[in-house]
């Protein structure tokens with residue numbers, strides 16, 4: 366076995382003993398760099414991750430590695446950049462991303478000279494690359510946007526960004542526009558939401574100005590379209606956008622599109638548009654990890670010129686996990702609350718300022734029994750059958766949904782889940798979790814079932 370294979374095998378064993386969140390945060394981006402005379406060198410991405418691994422995971426890492434190689438090993442952790450496999454596949458992009466000094470200085474220029482933003486009339490001068498914190502959740506999207514901004518019309522055309530609410534899609538679209546204009550004010554950049562595109566088109570038809578509308582949209586060098594999912598189901602808009610897309614693309618003009626889901630998962634999107642959206646590069650933005658949330662809070666605090674103690678940053682970063690807009694909002698709220706009441710910023714004050722938000726976070730303390738019961742009631746499947754050995758078809762999906770929700774909503778490991786659901790093997794559990802997690806992207810009915818069980822769980826625990 367080579368180092369990668371040894372590490373994959375060891376990680377597989379560690380994954381069984383840790384919660385999903387811990388695995389994703391501390392172990393996923395690591396690599397085995399060397400194994401020499403019983404000393405294993407494990408690479409991770411930051412001091413923060415190194416300390417986390419050393420403090421919490423040395424025993425399982427040593428044990429699992431020892432089991433794989435068949436002799437006892439000592440482990441040391443080092444910081445090695447670019448360890449995540451997914452990222453290594455994008456070497457040229459990363460080079461650009463790490464070499465972004467130039468973009469930072471030009472971003473500063475954009476902030477000082479607001480005139481370029483005024484000229485376009487719609488770019489937010491604060492949404493620049495230098496104000497965008499990069500972490501494992503958005504590294505690919507950021508690197509791809511920087512590559513496009515550096516050479517519009519060249520690679521990754523179209524660039525399709527997708528991700529959940531408040532994760533930075535709009536910020537990145539504006540950052541491309543700001544960067545491009547800062548370098549060359551003559552370039553014709555247009556940022557538009559798909560709703561605005563639709564309204565412009567409807568107005569043009571009403572006023573019999575469709576030629577002007579087409580001229581406007583088809584003479585652009587860099588077209589940035591936000592929230593394309595709203596175009597779904599609107600046949601006339603899709604038709605018009607299809608022609609706009611073709612005209613721009615064939616003239617080597619750049620198109621960057623954002624959406625809350627990948628092209629395949631946008632319902633009622635015409636096939637010819639879907640396939641075009643897949644021509645270039647599709648990059649996702651995931652919810653930020655703890656390290657990125659911490660960095661965002663630190664930077665926002667500095668930008669607000671307010672000193673935020675580390676324990677408050679840590680507190681907020683743990684409480685608000687899935688939406689950067691909410692993360693920023695919580696920081697603003699704490700600062701405003703402290704100022705309003707003449708109090709210092711500390712964890713106690715933050716707890717008071719965010720009382721309602723923390724109420725909703727408490728809801729998330731869900732037990733495995735609650736999950737199994739909620740799934741059983743939702744699908745009308747007897748608890749004993751759900752937790753039994755039977756494999757009839759009508760049980761398989763509810764049981765896989767239970768596996769998925771136990772993995773997502775509780776601290777259960779794959780092995781624990783297997784025990785709860787009829788003494789199943791961890792690979793069966795992993796297969797079930799992966800299957801549901803993929804299918805809810807494309808199967809609306811299943812997604813709604815999972816959402817409604819989740820809602821029931823959150824309401825119960827509130």
Ligand SMILES: Nc1ncnc2c1ncn2[C@@H]1O[C@H](COP(=O)(O)OP(=O)(O)OP(=O)(O)O)[C@@H](O)[C@H]1O
Nearest residue numbers: 496497498529530531532533534535536661689690
């Ligand atoms: N990586 C980041 N670094 C710094 N700030 C960020 C980052 N990601 C998002 N933000 C900030 O979070 C807020 C929400 O981001 P944005 O509006 O770009 O999200 P979005 O993905 O477009 O959301 P929506 O789906 O609601 O349109 C903005 O103020 C943005 O500046």
